[in-house]
Amino acid sequence: MSHVSAVVRPPLVTGGKSYHDITEDVCRQVEGKPTTSWKIVFAISSLVLAVGTVSVFWTWWDGLGNWGLNKTVGWAWDITNFVWWVGIGHAGTLISAILLLFRQKWRTSVNRAAEAMTIFAVICAASFILMHAGRAWLAYWCIPIPNTYGSLWVNFNSPLVWDVFAISTYFSVSCLFWYAGLIPDLATIRDRAKSKVSKYIYGLLSMGWNGNTKTWARYEYVSLILAGISTPLVLSVHTIVSFDFATSVIPGWHTTIFPPYFVAGAIFSGFAMVNNLLLIVRWTFKLQDYITIEHIETMNKIITVTGSIVGIAYITEFFIAAYSGVSYEQYAFINRATGPYWWAYWAMMTCNVVTPQLFWIRSIRRSITWTFALAVVVNIGMWFERFVIIVTSLHRDYIPSSWAMFSPTLIDIGDYVFTFGLFFVLFLLFAKYLPVINMAEVKAVMKSSSERFPYKVKPSSKKPGQHVTE
Amino acid sequence: MDTNKRFLVGVYDDDDEVMAAVKTVRASGIKIHDVYTPFPVHGLDKAIGHPRTRIPMVAFMFGTLGLITMFVFTLYTMRLDWPMNIGGKDYYALPDFIPPMFEFTVLFTAFGMVFTFFITNGLWWGNKAVIFDLRSTDDKFVMAIDTASNQKSEAEIEKALRETGAIEINVKEIVEEED
Incomplete structure (x- = not known):
């Protein structure tokens, strides 16, 4: 009945799991009491969040003078962190939307956690928008609502206004996509629940789902269309983020390569973060049969591809600066590589272009230690990419007398720390109280891609390596 | 008006089996109320006779x-x-x-x-799920047949369910609002 993958493909669900095993394995940590290790990590994350909250409070109480910004470098860590977090979020949508359109079955075991990561990363990014607004309580000024200035509207010509629409649409549609996908699994937990409280809560959240035929049929169309519209949406989000820079006339920012380069970089860093999180999740929740080495290897391949795209983009930028004949543009790039921020530039080059190439070696691609380490390195590199683009393009402007350097203050660091605390607190809550693997979707690919059901494939009807639809 | 409806509930443990069962049961002239599955079974909506979603x-x-x-x-x-x-x-x-x-x-x-x-689909916060078998959101595929709306006798329906591979056949009474 269903699409059968080539027999040469390694199984996506190992360990001979049955449908019921999936339910048991995924629900176990939702139904059990929080483990000690979870409590410890949660306590640490909450502490980090608390410390960061003091910093954010101080940012708003005292104003942005608390940051290390100066007249020349007017954007630094705030926007660096914002772009970094938004970029990380992109992997989740890529897995849930683009890979759904490409019918990649391996996405089923990783999409739930990756989408959760997307949502939390976008929340962290949005907190930098509110922080750098300085007066967060006036943030509603970016929304076009009638006002007492004779209805002076927002300027729709500005990429910053597009960003408001892009990020808020991205956030709300991602939440909706995630929630719609959660409903069947929440119903599973509801039907297994023993206590009255969890029966009530999961019952409320699962909205009376019972898995009837018509609902599933419509559900599949809804997922497909959500994937179809989320694909251009996610590409538009980082494109518009890159427009924040690309539509300005600052040398080093004013480049047409930015949209594809930013999108590739976003997927690159996002997959690195997904790998980091999933390696921890599969280990703590014993989900090695669902998030297999195959999954990790596949993600490492995507990291290699996108890392190489980013590398080509760096080189292209240099070439175009030279080719343009504009001395300011040329200076901006030579200054990046050899100026006072040379270390940031070469950190970026090493972490993003050089080290991910190690993934060409199969044993490294399939090594958990290497994957974890290189994923951290990628995220450091991607943070430096944004720092390099933003700060080194600004710090030496047209008048040498206004040249300046940027150094972060404690509050700058504290605000960044805040988002880490927020991210991990949210992710830990998700990992404890919601199913980290999309049970329904994994069950749906069991017949084609698990160890348990090889006998379903009639060997007479197909040759190895052939795709057959029964 | 609320009425008590009596259903025969066939429990299957395989998606391909329930798919074949739906076709066989329908072909034998029995009207199926609905089939409940833990994950989307492709083509089941067509087999049960639902029109393509709009x-x-x-x-x-x-x-x-x-x-x-x-x-x-x-x-x-x-x-x-x-x-x-x-x-x-x-x-x-x-x-x-x-x-x-x-x-x-x-x-x-x-x-x-x-x-x-x-x-x-009648999904809303606070709605109560109509569940014929709690395992239908776990690993069982559940076919519910409304006995009153069928010409055939319960014994005949039960036989059809059993012959198509149902591992269990239960009777379930559901209080359902008339629509």
């Missing part, structure tokens, strides 16, 4: 509505209500408004479609 049309209409809304809104704010001279360019600089128009198209499509999906 939800893509709903999505398209909501998308169009979003596009038009933002087109009209940018036209009103940027051209009619408070035109601003920005570098002598057109007041209505259409290419600049494509990003917000696109975002609104996506936003309206997503929310319009998903909430239509919720409403048409």
